[in-house]
Amino acid sequence: MPQTSGGHGTNHGYSNIDGGVTLDLTSLNNVDVLENGVTVSVGTGASWGDVYLVLDAHNRSLNGGRASDVGVGGFLSGGGIGFFALQHGFGCDAVVNMEVVLSNGDIVDANATSNSALFRALKGGQNNFGIVTRWDITTIPKGEFWGGSLVYPSSTTAEQLEVFANWKTPENFDPSSSVEQSHVYIGSLQEFLVSNSVFYTKPLAFPDNLKNYTNIQPLISSTLRISNATDFANEIQSFSTPNQNTIFATTTLRSSPTILKKVHAIWQASVEQLSRNATITSSLTLQSIPAPPSDISRANSLGFDPSSTPEKDLILVLLSNFWEDPNVGEDVHNSAARFICDVDFVAKEEGVAHKFRYPNYAAAGFQHPLQSTGQLDSLRKVASQYDPIRMFQRQVIGGWKL
Numbered sequence: 030m031p032q033t034s035g036g037h038g039t040n041h042g043y044s045n046i047d048g049g050v051t052l053d054l055t056s057l058n059n060v061d062v063l064e065n066g067v068t069v070s071v072g073t074g075a076s077w078g079d080v081y082l083v084l085d086a087h088n089r090s091l092n093g094g095r096a097s098d099v100g101v102g103g104f105l106s107g108g109g110i111g112f113f114a115l116q117h118g119f120g121c122d123a124v125v126n127m128e129v130v131l132s133n134g135d136i137v138d139a140n141a142t143s144n145s146a147l148f149r150a151l152k153g154g155q156n157n158f159g160i161v162t163r164w165d166i167t168t169i170p171k172g173e174f175w176g177g178s179l180v181y182p183s184s185t186t187a188e189q190l191e192v193f194a195n196w197k198t199p200e201n202f203d204p205s206s207s208v209e210q211s212h213v214y215i216g217s218l219q220e221f222l223v224s225n226s227v228f229y230t231k232p233l234a235f236p237d238n239l240k241n242y243t244n245i246q247p248l249i250s251s252t253l254r255i256s257n258a259t260d261f262a263n264e265i266q267s268f269s270t271p272n273q274n275t276i277f278a279t280t281t282l283r284s285s286p287t288i289l290k291k292v293h294a295i296w297q298a299s300v301e302q303l304s305r306n307a308t309i310t311s312s313l314t315l316q317s318i319p320a321p322p323s324d325i326s327r328a329n330s331l332g333f334d335p336s337s338t339p340e341k342d343l344i345l346v347l348l349s350n351f352w353e354d355p356n357v358g359e360d361v362h363n364s365a366a367r368f369i370c371d372v373d374f375v376a377k378e379e380g381v382a383h384k385f386r387y388p389n390y391a392a393a394g395f396q397h398p399l400q401s402t403g404q405l406d407s408l409r410k411v412a413s414q415y416d417p418i419r420m421f422q423r424q425v426i427g428g429w430k431l
Contacts, residue, residue, distance in 0.1 A: 054102060057162055062087055068125065071164045073102035078266070081258040090171035090258050092120040092319075095209075095226075096269065097262035105164055106155045106428075107389035108331050112176075112228050112258060114319040115204040115340050117169060121152035121329050122322045128163035132420040136162075141326040150411040152329035154399065155388060155428040157408065158415050175236070176228030176261055177252035178268075183221035185245050186212065190289045192241045193315055197284040199341045203238040205230045209316045212293060214300045216309040222249070226265065270310075273351045274358060278365040279390035279398075280372055281318065282344045283381040289315065291375045292346060299368045303361065308353035318343045318385070332385065332402030343383055346372065347390050366395045388429055399429045 057072035060083045069091070071080055078097030084090050092111035094104045109120025117123065126140040127148065137159075139148035150158055181189070193210050195201060209226040227243070229236045232255045235243055243253070252264060282288055296313040303309050320340040321333035333339055348368055350361045369392075376382035386398040399405055409431050412421070422430055 052160070054160075054162070055100070059163075062089070062168075063165075067168055069166050069168055071101050071166060073100075073161050073164065075101045077101065077104070078259065078262055081262055084168060084171075085257045085259050087168075088170065088172045089168040091123055091166055091168045092117050093258075093262075094120075095262060096266040097259070098266050101164060102161055104389065106151060106153070106161065108153045108329065108387065109389070110316070110319060110345075110387075112174075112207065112261065113169065113171070113230050115202075115207055115317060116230060118319045118322050118327075119153070119329060119331065122319075122327045123167045123169075124152060124164050125167055126165035127151060127161045129159040129161050131159045132416045132418055144415075146407075146411050147415055149328050150330050150408050153331040153388065153402065154404070154408045154411075156425055157412050157421050157428065157431050159421070171230070171258070173232050173255050173257050174228065174230050175232060175234050175253070175255050176226070177254055178264065179225045179227065179242065179245075179251050179253070180249040181223045181225075181245060182247060182249060183212075183223060185223055185247070186221075186293065187290075188245055189223050189225070190293060192245065194284060194286055194289050195241065196238075197317070197341075197344060199338075201238065202341045203236075204340070206236065206238045207317065208239070208242065209314055211315075212296065212313040214304070214309075214311045216304060216307045216311075219304065219307075227253075228261070270351065273353060274355070274361075276348075276350050276362055276365050276392055277390045278348045278369050278392035278396065279387050280346045280369050280376070281383040281385040281387070282346060282372075282376050283342055283383055284344055285379055285381045288376060288379055288381050289344075291379075292372050295368060295371045295375070296348070299364050303350075303357075303364055306352070306354055306357050309357065309361065310351040312347075312349040314347040314349065316345050316347070318345050318387070330402060330404045330408060331388075332404050339385075343385070345387055345390075362392075362394070365392060369395070391429070397429070399431065405431065 055074035058075040059072040060080050061070045076098050077094035092113050105121045111120050129139050207228045211224045213222045225242050227239050300311050318339040321335050323335050384401045386401040388398040391398040
């Protein structure tokens, strides 16, 4: 019995099932700003586009999904990386209360003072403990901000990797900036491109911290502008192609001057092995990992020590493969597994490997993100307390199991 709030989970059986029952939560989609004007109460089946539309009218925002149709529940239960991640951490860190249905039918609130162990476990531990039906989230003052998408030819690849590596050095850290750099192969065109989604959390155009990106030439297209979260999330959503077979796979690296060139070379080799099929699109995306919360009452279960600085030190690597031909699914899956294995090997050789695997990007079959957090024993303890019959281990097949 998988659960679905937005259906963005790419692993087979995580958001739906053949010949079984799917618990569709999309009708639990309320978005209500509470009387204090700071907290928003969101149904787990709402989309982030729904949330931004309400909050933009109040000049407030939060760290939600960057594409408008991503569902609230799956995003937050896996951590969540949003537009303001380097300033405000994982999306789940702003959650102050959850309404949870337990396996025995009880409905409880989980927060920093009531069911606090459950509260922490659900922030990154996914659906192993109960069904979250409502999330109460602290918002931040936020009007318009600057950002958009830049697309370049593949001839800029070497400069792109150099700029990203330089931007990731601690001395260049600016918590107001964020970058997703994607190297893309489009099988139908047999063409490589590079795309940078860049954002600055203030209404300041072309900030110094991001000028190395905006100065790269030649440039194919740009959507840079000052706008709001609703507009930016709708744009990012417009780039996606619905109803495609998809696999995500991920790993984490410490930044170094040379590792990104090696990662790109491994990705390009994997694409060449798949390029005989014109229905395949592949993307290698590089981005930052949010800082852990320093306030213990906001702690999550993703495993970063409060004193660590992943936002400065680490690079999150995401491989996204898309295909239409059903006959190549196994080849694409195996290629993704080899890519991750090869990247992890060269990262260990360079001494820049890191154990963290982001749950929302991990691939079923060969990745185990909850193990990578070092929190497995505590998560199992919480699960045994709140789900002693192990319903969420045995009957809820979607998500990462304990």
